[in-house]
Amino acid sequence: MTTLVTGATGNTGKHVVAELVRRGEHVRALTRDPGAAAGLFPDGVEPVAGTHAEPGALGDALAGVDRLHITVTSGLAEVGPELVQRAVDAGVRRITVLYGGYVGPVEQAVAESGVEWTRLEPQEFMSNTLTWAESIRSDGAVREPYDFPSALVHEGDIGAVAALALLEDGHNGQVYNLTGPELLTSSERLAMLGKAIGRGIGFVRITHEQAVERLMANGVSHADADYVVGWYANPPAEAATVDPTVEKLLGRPARTFAQWLEQHADRFRGSA
DSSP, X not given: OEEEETTTTSXXXXXXXXXXXXXXOEEEEEXXXXXXXXXXXXXXXXXXXXXXXXXXXXXXHHTTOOEEEEEOOTTOTTTHHHHHHHHHHHTOOEEEXXXXXXXXXXXXXXXXXXXXXXXEEEOSBGGGGGGXXXXXXXXXXXXXXOOOOBXXXXXXXXXXXXXXXHHSSSOTTEEEEEOOSSXXXXXXXXXXXXXXXXXXXXXXXXXXXXXXXXXXXXXXXXXXXXXXXXXXXXXXXXXXXXXXXXXXXXTSOOOOHHHHHHHHGGGXXXXX
């Protein structure tokens, strides 16, 4: 059996790859530059060139693939349904899709594909905290417009649930809301992070508009920037509700933010 993982070098994709390998699966990792990415993957992973945003060029990547993991990213809505159809035509019989924050064309195409599928709907990723690293290193402060309680989920738990749904029966047609085991505001996360690195970190409020402009300055489209900041302005109820799904599926507690910090605290101390 072979599983193709799209977004294989991303925050969640690399965890999907690692968990599949840990469970003995042959993994094909889709990446734009297989040579540069080869060292990022565990032994035995097969890096293949391509991007899920260009499904017409994925004939070789899909050849012999039984299972597919799709990470929905910005810009995939137009070509995602084609990716799903090409995968089904190539013989893929089980798909997991990490949704893009709402059920759009890709998620709908997966649900209507005629093959087994599972949709993962994680709330805020713990890895989003890494967007603070530069400002913490440079001036010891974080600037955000909102400070709401969030049930952040460890990206490793997302990878573990994806692997479970891909390799085991019983998950067809399921939609899994994924959260961590606790609610934390941004300021509470900063207090924990400051303690971990031995440095006080300030929390500076900025306006909604300033947050949108900051994302646009980093190349994000106005529509996507407004969507992201708008999510924080009015997060769904699920984002502030601890859900036991991760623990029920994996048979262990969901990983905590403190555990995430043990792995990533160094990223906030010095040059990355």
